[in-house]
Amino acid sequence: MSFEETPFDAYGGADKESVSSTLTPESIEEHAQTQETIMNEREADLLRTLDTIQPETPDQERILEALKERTLALSGPRLDLKVAAQTAALSVALEGILSANSIAPEGETYTARLLANNPELTEMLMQRILGVAEGAPKSVLIDSAKEVLAEMEGSDSKLFKGLALRTAERAARALISASTLGIGTVVYDSAKDLYISLRERSVSRTKQRLTSSTAIPAV
Amino acid sequence: MTPDPIPELYEETATMLSKEHADAAAEIRQGAIALQEAIAARGAGEKRASLLARLFNGSV
Numbered sequence: 001m002s003f004e005e006t007p008f009d010a011y012g013g014a015d016k017e018s019v020s021s022t023l024t025p026e027s028i029e030e031h032a033q034t035q036e037t038i039m040n041e042r043e044a045d046l047l048r049t050l051d052t053i054q055p056e057t058p059d060q061e062r063i064l065e066a067l068k069e070r071t072l073a074l075s076g077p078r079l080d081l082k083v084a085a086q087t088a089a090l091s092v093a094l095e096g097i098l099s100a101n102s103i104a105p106e107g108e109t110y111t112a113r114l115l116a117n118n119p120e121l122t123e124m125l126m127q128r129i130l131g132v133a134e135g136a137p138k139s140v141l142i143d144s145a146k147e148v149l150a151e152m153e154g155s156d157s158k159l160f161k162g163l164a165l166r167t168a169e170r171a172a173r174a175l176i177s178a179s180t181l182g183i184g185t186v187v188y189d190s191a192k193d194l195y196i197s198l199r200e201r202s203v204s205r206t207k208q209r210l211t212s213s214t215a216i217p218a219v
Numbered sequence: 220m221t222p223d224p225i226p227e228l229y230e231e232t233a234t235m236l237s238k239e240h241a242d243a244a245a246e247i248r249q250g251a252i253a254l255q256e257a258i259a260a261r262g263a264g265e266k267r268a269s270l271l272a273r274l275f276n277g278s279v
Contacts, residue, residue, distance in 0.1 A: 023226045035237060042244050049251050056258055074243055077236040083233050084236065088229035188225065195228045202239050209243055 025089035025096075025110070032085030039078040046071045073127050076205055079219060082200050087191045089122050090114040094175065094187050115175070116168035124190045126171060129178045132186060144174035 029187050048066055055061040093110055115122045126145040151167040163171070 028229065029227065030238070032233070035233065039237075039240050042240070046244060053251065053258070055254075056261060060254060060258060063250070063254050067247050067254070070247050070250075074240055074247075077240040078241070081233055081236040081240075084229055084232045088225050091225040106273055134226070151262055157253065191225050192228065195232045198232050199235060202235050206239055206242070209246070 023092060025093040025114075026119055028085055028089045028092065032082060035081055038095065039074070042197060043071060043074050043078075046074075070209075073205075077202060080201060083118055083120060084195065085121070086114050086118045087194050090118070090121070091187050091191050106136045108176060111172035112165065116163045116165055119152060119163050121190065121194055122163060122168070122171050123149065124194060125186060126152075126174055128190050129174060132178075140173060141177050144170060144177070148174060153201040155206045170187070 046067070050064060050071065053064055055064050058087060090111065093107070093114065096107075115125075125150045129145040130149075148167055148171045151170070152163065155164060155167070175187070
C-alpha cells in the first residue's frame with residue numbers, strides 16, 4: 001500500500017494532495033497532521049450536535065452524558081495516531097541521518113524535537129539501548145541512556161506528554177551514538193513494538209466500545 | 220540500519236486508528252440521532268395525549 005492509495009478517504013476524506021509519494025519525515029508528519037485535523041473537526045462537530053440536544057427525562061440525560069463521554073474518548077485513537085506518525089518520522093529521519101555518513105547538527109535537533117514529543121517511544125528506546133549495550137564497552141552510552149530515563153522519571157514527562165528539550169537532546173545524542181555503534185536495529189525494534197502496542201490498544205478500545213454500546217441505543 | 224519497513228507499519232496502524240475513530244464517531248452520531256428522535260417522539264406523544272384529553276373533555 002502506498003500513500004497514493006491511502007484508505008483514509010473512507011474515514012474522513014483525507015486530502016491526497018497533502019501526502020507526498022516520497023516518504024520523508026516531513027511528509028509523514030504532514031499526513032498525520034491532515035488526519036488529526038479531520039479527527040478534531042469530527043469531534044468538534046459531534047460535540048456541537050450533542051450540545052443542541054435538550055433531554056427531558058433522567059434517562060435521556062444519562063444517555064446524553066454517555067454520548068459526550070464517548071466523544072471525549074475519541075482523543076484516544078487521535079493521540080495514538082500522532083505517536084505513530086512521530087515514531088515513523090523518527091525512524092525515517094534516523095535512517096537518513098545514518099545513511100548520510102555524517103551527522104549534521106540539524107539532524108540531531110530534528111531527532112530531539114521528535115523525541116521531545118514522544119516520551120513513550122523515548123523511554124522504550126533508552127531501555128532498549130540499555131538492554132543491548134549492557135556488558136559492552138560503551139559505558140558512556142549506557143550512562144546517557146540511564147540519565148535520560150532518570151530525568152524522565154524525575155520530571156513525570158509521560159504525565160505531561162512531553163520531554164524537556166535538554167532531556168530530548170541527550171536522548172537524541174544517545175540514539176545517534178547507538179546507531180553509529182552498530183545498534184541500529186534499536187529504533188526499528190522499538191518502533192515495531194510500539195506499533196504492536198498501539199494496535200493492541202485500538203483493539204482493546206474497540207472491544208470495550210462494542211461491549212458497552214448496548215447502553216446507548218436504549219433510548 | 221535495517222531496511223526500514225516502519226512507514227508501511229505506520230500506514231497500517233494509522234489506517235486502523237482512523238477507522239477506529241470514524242467508527243466510534245459514527246456510533247455516537249447514531250446514538251445522538253436516536254436520542255433526538257426519542258425526545259421528539261415523547262413530545263409528539265405528549266401532544267397527542269393532550270389533544271385526546273382536550274377531545275374527551277369536550278374542549279375541542
